[in-house]
Amino acid sequence: MQTAGMDTPGEQAGQESFLRGVKDCLPTLLGYLSIGFAAGVVEKTAGLSIAEIALLSAVLYAGSAQFIAAGMMALNSSALSIIVTIFFVNLRHLLLSAALSPYFRHLSPFRNMLIGSLLTDETFGVAINEAASRKRISEKWMHGLNLTAYLNWIAANLAGAFLGQWISDPERFGLDFALPAMFVGLLVLTILSRKSLRRDIAVGLAAAVIAVGVSLIASPSVGVIAATLAASTFGMVVERWK
Amino acid sequence: MEVRSYVLMVIVGAAAVTFIPRVLPLMVLSRFRIPDWGMRWLHYVPVSIMAALVAQELLVKDGSLIPLSRNTGLWAALPAFWVAAKTRSLLAAVITGIVCAMVLRMLL
Numbered sequence: 001m002q003t004a005g006m007d008t009p010g011e012q013a014g015q016e017s018f019l020r021g022v023k024d025c026l027p028t029l030l031g032y033l034s035i036g037f038a039a040g041v042v043e044k045t046a047g048l049s050i051a052e053i054a055l056l057s058a059v060l061y062a063g064s065a066q067f068i069a070a071g072m073m074a075l076n077s078s079a080l081s082i083i084v085t086i087f088f089v090n091l092r093h094l095l096l097s098a099a100l101s102p103y104f105r106h107l108s109p110f111r112n113m114l115i116g117s118l119l120t121d122e123t124f125g126v127a128i129n130e131a132a133s134r135k136r137i138s139e140k141w142m143h144g145l146n147l148t149a150y151l152n153w154i155a156a157n158l159a160g161a162f163l164g165q166w167i168s169d170p171e172r173f174g175l176d177f178a179l180p181a182m183f184v185g186l187l188v189l190t191i192l193s194r195k196s197l198r199r200d201i202a203v204g205l206a207a208a209v210i211a212v213g214v215s216l217i218a219s220p221s222v223g224v225i226a227a228t229l230a231a232s233t234f235g236m237v238v239e240r241w242k
Numbered sequence: 243m244e245v246r247s248y249v250l251m252v253i254v255g256a257a258a259v260t261f262i263p264r265v266l267p268l269m270v271l272s273r274f275r276i277p278d279w280g281m282r283w284l285h286y287v288p289v290s291i292m293a294a295l296v297a298q299e300l301l302v303k304d305g306s307l308i309p310l311s312r313n314t315g316l317w318a319a320l321p322a323f324w325v326a327a328k329t330r331s332l333l334a335a336v337i338t339g340i341v342c343a344m345v346l347r348m349l350l
Contacts, residue, residue, distance in 0.1 A: 026333075027331070027332035027333040027336070028332065030333065030336050030337070030340075031336060034340075048249065049244060049245070051244065051245050052245050052246070052249045052253075055245060055249075055250075055253055056249075056253050059253050059254070059257045060253055060256050060257045060260060061257075061260075062260050065256055065260055069252055069253075069256055073248075073249065073252060079248060079251040079252045079255060080255075082252050082255075082256065083252065083255035083256050083258075083259055084259075086256040086259055086260060087259035087260075090259065090260045090263055090264075091263055092263075092291065093260070093263040093264045094263040094266070094267055095287050095291060096264075096287075096291065097263065097264055097265065097266065097267035097268045098267035098268075098271055098284065098287070099284045099287040099288055100268060101267050101268050101270075101271035101272050101276075102271075102272075102276060102281065102284070104268060104272050105272045107272065109269040109270075109272065109273065110269075112265070112268040112269045112272050113265045113268070113269050115268060116264045116265035116266075116267075116268040116269065117261060117264060117265055119264045119265075119268075121291075121295065124288070125288070125292060128288040176343075177315060177318060177339050177340050177342075177343035177344075178336055178339070178340055179299065180296060180299035180300055180315060180319060180339065181318075181319065181322045181335055181336045181338070181339025181340060181343075182332065182335070182336050182339075183292055183295050183296045183299060184296055184319050184322045184323055184326060184335055184339065185322065185326040185331075185332040185334075185335030185336060185339075186292055186332065187289070187292040187293055187296055188323060188326035188327050188335070189326060189330060189332060190288055190289060190292060191289060192327065192330060196285075200286075200289050203286050203289050203290055203293070204289050204290070204292075204293035205293070206290075207289070207290040207291075207293040207294045207297070208293045208294065208296070208297030209297075210294070211293070211294035211295075211297045211298050212297050212298065212301050212302055212307070215298055215302050215305070216302065216305065216306065216307070220298050220302065223294065223298060224291065224294045224295060224298065227290060227291075227293075227294035227297075228287060228290040228291050228294060231286065231289075231290040231293070231294075232283050232284075232286040232287050232290045233283065234286075235282075235283075235285070235286030235289075235290070236279065236282045236283045236285075236286060239282055240282075
């Protein structure tokens with residue numbers, strides 16, 4: 001090949017790992033499609049235009065925040081109160097971002113920003129699974145994962161907005177269950193990929209109890225944050241005892 | 243196909259408060275070494291978050307517990323757990339969950 005001298009092995013490996021990131025995203029796409037579709041339906045029924053839905057999914061890119069935004073806008077809540085609510089709901093991203101940070105230490109802050117800007121619960125789940133077997137995560141792999149999820153999300157929102165006028169009952173087909181099922185799968189795969197099975201199960205059970213307990217008296221997002229802080233500390237302390 | 247200023251304000255504001263927690267730890271923490279206890283703490287964060295999300299999705303709706311007898315989601319999740327552990331395939335777990343949820347809702 002004439003160009004062989006110009007293709008460094010690093011570049012080839014990099015391209016390959018972008019595509020592998022795309023491929024590793026595929027199992028989550030069904031979840032994105034159904035949740036994004038549902039979000040599009042909700043946004044449409046909340047009175048948003050197609051252009052507004054496209055902008056919302058492309059700029060905000062957060063399922064729970066979009067459901068909240070659509071619901072609160074339908075009630076004519078003030079912009080400030082919607083923004084504050086979404087701030088608290090999405091504070092949990094601090095924990096996701098912090099948990100991934102050790103694996104991107106080889107990148108500049110700006111390149112870390114690009115990676116973090118498309119971080120979601122789902123891409124985090126796939127990435128932390130990948131991290132279990134290595135010290136650092138490939139930047140290109142992460143972009144492949146993030147961009148696939150991102151484009152799929154926007155497409156799903158728009159599909160929901162267009163078709164939502166006709167399909168009013170996605171629950172009948174169990175489609176709304178894609179999200180919890182996906183988290184079940186990610187949780188199981190994460191635990192199985194590590195070497196601390198019993199401790200992980202104990203931490204997971206503790207987190208589940210705290211999350212449910214706190215969300216009954218406060219809110220679901222406070223429940224997730226409280227459960228994460230407390231159960232992770234519990235895991236760290238138990239590990240120290242051994 | 244218009245974008246109202248009220249909607250635009252919500253989108254821009256919400257995006258800003260979502261963007262900051264997403265990128266800040268990655269930008270800042272990647273420049274510093276996290277102490278050993280911090281790394282061990284972070285090791286348990288993913289399991290904690292995902293277990294918390296799963297528990298809330300399956301057990302809570304509108305601020306109260308879903309009664310066990312009517313909780314089709316919880317029963318549909320059990321085969322999904324089993325399939326995920328057996329096959330180690332995310333897609334297999336998701337499809338199992340959706341099919342079980344659909345069948346249970348048709349039966350109950």
